[in-house]
Amino acid sequence: MSKRIILLLSALTTSILASAAVQASEPLKALGQGEGQLDIIAWPGYIERGETDKNYDWVTGFEEQTGCKVNVKTAGTSDEMVSLMSKGGYDLVTASGDASLRLVAGKRVQPINLGLIPNWNKVDPRLQNAPWHTVNGVHYGTPYQWGPNVLMYSTQVFKEPPTSWNVLFEEQTLADGKSNKGRVQAYDGPIYIADAALYLKAHQPELGIEDPFLLNETQYNSALDLLRQQHSLIHRYWHDVTVQMNDFKNEGVVAASAWPYQVNALMVEKAAIASVVPSEGATGWADTTMLHAEAKHPNCAYKWMDWTLQDKLQGDLAAWFGSVPAVPSACKGNELLGAEGCKTNGFDNFEKIAFWKTPQADGGKYVPYSRWTQDYIAIMGGR
Numbered sequence: 001m002s003k004r005i006i007l008l009l010s011a012l013t014t015s016i017l018a019s020a021a022v023q024a025s026e027p028l029k030a031l032g033q034g035e036g037q038l039d040i041i042a043w044p045g046y047i048e049r050g051e052t053d054k055n056y057d058w059v060t061g062f063e064e065q066t067g068c069k070v071n072v073k074t075a076g077t078s079d080e081m082v083s084l085m086s087k088g089g090y091d092l093v094t095a096s097g098d099a100s101l102r103l104v105a106g107k108r109v110q111p112i113n114l115g116l117i118p119n120w121n122k123v124d125p126r127l128q129n130a131p132w133h134t135v136n137g138v139h140y141g142t143p144y145q146w147g148p149n150v151l152m153y154s155t156q157v158f159k160e161p162p163t164s165w166n167v168l169f170e171e172q173t174l175a176d177g178k179s180n181k182g183r184v185q186a187y188d189g190p191i192y193i194a195d196a197a198l199y200l201k202a203h204q205p206e207l208g209i210e211d212p213f214l215l216n217e218t219q220y221n222s223a224l225d226l227l228r229q230q231h232s233l234i235h236r237y238w239h240d241v242t243v244q245m246n247d248f249k250n251e252g253v254v255a256a257s258a259w260p261y262q263v264n265a266l267m268v269e270k271a272a273i274a275s276v277v278p279s280e281g282a283t284g285w286a287d288t289t290m291l292h293a294e295a296k297h298p299n300c301a302y303k304w305m306d307w308t309l310q311d312k313l314q315g316d317l318a319a320w321f322g323s324v325p326a327v328p329s330a331c332k333g334n335e336l337l338g339a340e341g342c343k344t345n346g347f348d349n350f351e352k353i354a355f356w357k358t359p360q361a362d363g364g365k366y367v368p369y370s371r372w373t374q375d376y377i378a379i380m381g382g383r
C-alpha cells in the first residue's frame with residue numbers, strides 16, 4: 001500500500017474516532033508571555049520568511065517583536081492536515097473548509113477568544129461568521145486568505161485561454177494538434193470529486209446538482225464515472241506544488257487544476273503559463289488559522305493570529321500566493337499587490353466560488369466524506 005493511501009486512510013480513521021479522544025480546552029482568558037516557539041502546519045507558500053524572495057517576509061518581524069520562533073510544516077492536502085493535527089505536536093494549522101469542521105467535530109481545535117485579537121475588526125464581514133469556522137456562534141479560528149482553484153495552462157499550446165474544464169475531463173485534440181491524453185493533471189485529494197460535480201452541474205443539469213459537496217447517490221455516481229473516464233488522461237494526480245511546476249516545465253504537462261500560487265511562481269520564472277476560471281465556475285478555499293486543542297504555545301499562537309490580520313502581511317501574502325486577503329483594507333496601498341491586485345485575484349467573485357467543505361450525510365440524504373475518501377483512492381489507482 002502506498003504512503004499516500006496510508007496517509008489518506010489515516011486521516012479518515014482519525015477524523016471518525018477523534019471525537020472520543022480529545023476534549024477541547026476553554027479559550028484563553030488573557031495573553032501572557034510568549035513561550036518562545038510556535039509550530040504551524042500550513043499550505044506551501046503561506047508562511048514566508050524571505051528565503052525565496054526577500055520582498056516576501058512576514059515571519060522575521062514577528063519573531064523579532066514577540067520572541068516566538070516560527071517552525072512550519074507544509075502539507076499538500078486537507079487530509080494530511082487533519083492527520084497531522086490528530087497526531088498532535090502543533091499549535092496552529094491553516095485549514096481549508098474541508099478540514100476545519102472535521103477538526104472542530106473531532107475536538108482537535110479549540111474555540112478562539114476574539115477579545116485577544118485586536119485586528120479582528122478588520123476581517124472581511126463575509127468571512128467573520130463563515131460556517132467553516134463558526135459553529136453555534138462559536139469561532140474556531142481567524143480567516144487567513146481565500147481564492148479559487150484555477151485552470152493553469154500552457155500559453156504555448158493554448159493560444160486562446162481554455163473556456164471549459166473539459167480539457168481535463170474529456171479526451172480531445174488540443175490546438176497543437178496533439179491529444180490531451182497524458183498531458184493533464186487532477187488534484188490528489190477526495191475533495192476533487194466536487195470539481196467533477198461542478199462540471200456536471202453545468203453540463204448535465206438533469207442531474208439536479210445544486211451543491212457540489214452535497215451529492216445524492218445518482219449525482220455522486222455520475223461524478224465518479226466522469227473521474228474514472230478522466231483517469232486515462234491523467235499524467236499525475238498532484239499534491240506537491242513543486243513537482244507540479246516541474247511537470248509543466250519539463251514533463252510536457254499543459255493543463256491542470258492548480259492554485260494561483262503555482263501560476264505566480266511559474267510566471268516569475270518566465271514560464272509560458274497563465275490561468276483562468278472556466279465558464280463552469282470553480283471550487284475554492286477559504287482558509288482559517290485554527291488553534292490545536294492541546295497547543296503547547298498558545299500565547300505565541302494568539303500573537304501570530306493577530307499578526308496575520310495586519311494590512312501589510314495580508315497584502316503581501318495575497319501578492320505572493322495569488323489569493324484574496326481576509327482583510328479588505330489590505331487591498332489598498334500595498335506596493336507588492338498593486339492597485340488592482342485584489343480585483344485580479346477575485347475579490348468580487350466570492351459568491352461565484354464553491355468553497356471547500358466536508359461533505360455531510362445529513363441523515364443519509366447525501367454521500368458522506370468517508371465514501372469520497374475510499375472511492376477517490378480507488379479511482380487514482382485505476383479502479
